[in-house]
Amino acid sequence: MMARIGGTTKAEPLPGLPSWAAGQSVIATNPAGGWVISYATALPDVVGGEPKRLATVSTSGTIRPFGPPFRRDVRITGLAVKPNGSAVAVAITHVRESFTQPIVPAQIELIPLPGRSGTIRTWTLGRR
Numbered sequence: 001m002m003a004r005i006g007g008t009t010k011a012e013p014l015p016g017l018p019s020w021a022a023g024q025s026v027i028a029t030n031p032a033g034g035w036v037i038s039y040a041t042a043l044p045d046v047v048g049g050e051p052k053r054l055a056t057v058s059t060s061g062t063i064r065p066f067g068p069p070f071r072r073d074v075r076i077t078g079l080a081v082k083p084n085g086s087a088v089a090v091a092i093t094h095v096r097e098s099f100t101q102p103i104v105p106a107q108i109e110l111i112p113l114p115g116r117s118g119t120i121r122t123w124t125l126g127r128r
Contacts (some may be wrong), residue, residue: 032085034058036113038076041069052076054088056114061066066114073097073104086116 026038034057040126041051052070055063070092078091087110094104106125112118 013109024075026079028079028081028088030056030081030113031083032113036079036088038090039077045119054079054090054111064114067111067120068083081113085113087112 024049025040028036030036037057038052039055041053051072052074053065054067057063073095075093076090077093077097078095080089082088090111091111092107092109094106096103108123108125110118110121112120
């Protein structure tokens, strides 16, 4: 369901898009039309993570998942679509299940949008 917080218009359900109260979604405008969103694909597990996916949402409400699913320890903190609408940059942080696990640096992944060619590129932050 998409709704503007504090808005006066009625929220519109998006059939086919899972919605979990604990799943934090991120949204970015797609210059080609519509939006790119992240969404949780399942209820949170014991650790509090949920698998994440990306999808395009058209202005008519058509949902098209794309890209690989993200691991449970990944949190998507931001999205930005390239001005030409060819790919989306995804800001990623990693959540540790315990203090004994190593800290994983944040990353940015560039993922082609549906119907566009290209490979997934990853940049790791904090490394020289």
